[in-house]
Each structure stands twice: as C-alpha cells, then as structure tokens.
Amino acid sequence: MTKVIIFDFDGTLADTIDILLNITNRLSVEFGFKSATKDELAQLSNLTSWQILRYSGISLFKFPLLIRKLKAELHSEMPNIELFAGIKEVLLELKNLGFQLGIITSNSQENVLALLEINGLQNTFSFIYSGSTFGKHKVINKWLKKEHINPEEVVYVGDEIRDIDAARKTGIKVISVSWGFNSQEVLAAHNPDFLIERPQELLDIMSNLGRL
Structure with missing residues (x-):
C-alpha cells in the first residue's frame, strides 16, 4: 500500500x-x-x-x-512563478486523504519553500530535499534508509526521463506527468508505471494505490 x-x-x-x-x-x-x-x-x-x-x-x-x-x-x-493549474487543490486533497507528501528536487530548498509559502502550502509537505541534477536516486535512497521506509510504500511524481530513471534505481513506482519538460511521447517510451495528462488524475491513481 x-x-x-x-x-x-x-x-x-x-x-x-x-x-x-x-x-x-x-x-x-x-x-x-x-x-x-x-x-x-x-x-x-x-x-x-x-x-x-x-x-x-x-x-x-x-x-x-x-x-x-x-x-x-x-x-x-x-x-512570478505559478503552480500548474489544479495542482494545489490536488495536493491538499491528497494530504486530507492521509498521504505523506514530500519533495525531492534539483532546485534549491530555499526556492521551493519560497513558492510554497506564496501559495499557502508551507505546511503541506513533510520533507523537502535538494539534490544534484543527476543524483536524485541517491537522495531518495538516503531518505528511504533514514526513515526506514519500504520502497513499495512510495511513489515518485515527475515530468522528466531522469525522474523515471531515479525511481527505477530506487525500486519505487513512478507517475510521469505530461505538462512538464519532457514530451508525453518520450515519457511513454520510457515506460513509467503511470502517465497522466491532468493533476486530477493523481487522485484516482493514489486512491487505488492506497488501498492495495
């Protein structure tokens, strides 16, 4: 689950x-x-x-x-930066459903916190980790060890091929989103567990995964 x-x-x-x-x-x-x-x-x-x-x-x-x-x-x-349309509402609903939410990014923690605060989401995420551009899997593995989390209990949501690669290297499921940098076609070619076109689709997927 x-x-x-x-x-x-x-x-x-x-x-x-x-x-x-x-x-x-x-x-x-x-x-x-x-x-x-x-x-x-x-x-x-x-x-x-x-x-x-x-x-x-x-x-x-x-x-x-x-x-x-x-x-x-x-x-x-x-x-001057905005969240993608619909993502704030989905995050709040996922939090209400009881999921623990976190961010692992190659951006700086300072930048992430600034945008979350602007959007009133500073208390929505349990953790925020910043890693190198090509080292997300190392950050994920370090977090899994530190928190004693089973990889089967975790899913990663990202918009790039390197997000798929990081998830594969750490044994966690990955949901690719088509509204970010890499195209839907190239993401599909790398076989993520799920590929979505709208933030609201996260609710259906996570409701099912949370019951497994």
Whole structure:
C-alpha cells in the first residue's frame, strides 16, 4: 500500500520552464553554450538530460557553477512563478486523504519553500530535499534508509526521463506527468508505471494505490 508521495518541483508542481529558459539564455554567453528558442525547447523536450548537455555544448566542468547561478537567479523570480493549474487543490486533497507528501528536487530548498509559502502550502509537505541534477536516486535512497521506509510504500511524481530513471534505481513506482519538460511521447517510451495528462488524475491513481 502506498503511503508516501514524493514530488519533483520544476515542471511538476511549478511552471518554471519559460523563466528557466530565459535565465539559461542570459547565462549562455558567460558559460559558452548555445542559447535556445522556444521552438528549439520543444525539440529538446524529446531528449534526455545528457543528450541536451551534448547538444548545447555546456562544459561538464562549468555545469555545477551554472546550476548554482541558475538557482540563485531563479530565487528572485519566485513571486512570478505559478503552480500548474489544479495542482494545489490536488495536493491538499491528497494530504486530507492521509498521504505523506514530500519533495525531492534539483532546485534549491530555499526556492521551493519560497513558492510554497506564496501559495499557502508551507505546511503541506513533510520533507523537502535538494539534490544534484543527476543524483536524485541517491537522495531518495538516503531518505528511504533514514526513515526506514519500504520502497513499495512510495511513489515518485515527475515530468522528466531522469525522474523515471531515479525511481527505477530506487525500486519505487513512478507517475510521469505530461505538462512538464519532457514530451508525453518520450515519457511513454520510457515506460513509467503511470502517465497522466491532468493533476486530477493523481487522485484516482493514489486512491487505488492506497488501498492495495
């Protein structure tokens, strides 16, 4: 029976894609990689994170500093970022149903807390962990060990291929959402346990998983 729902943040709860694109393009000159238009972003949504890195020409040595700067610049934009339509109501209903909710993200905890507070959701999540862009599975495994949680009691909700990969590496179920970064087609090709198009679908899935 599923008891815990872990959410990704960017592209799953928060609609940060356009703002992240603008910030990334501003930093492209400083870090020496290709900027991207919205049309190119649509093409990139069919690629894995590693394929995107190769396409853009971002240096792996500069990548950690780029991510730190990206998170720092994003912080000032938090008042301009919105949750995806319907997600707040679904989160509150899942909490009312008795599920423990958490967030594991490659964004900063500071940014996540800022947006949750703006939306009155600061008491909705039991935990928020921030990890590296390609190390979510390590954060999940560390949390599972610390809390002595059976992976079969957990489901991860995310919008990217790397979320599917992280769930697979940790033995937890994964629900992919089609409203974020990676396209519905490429997510389906990576065989998540569930693939949804609307936040409200989470309620039906979790009601069933919670009864198993």
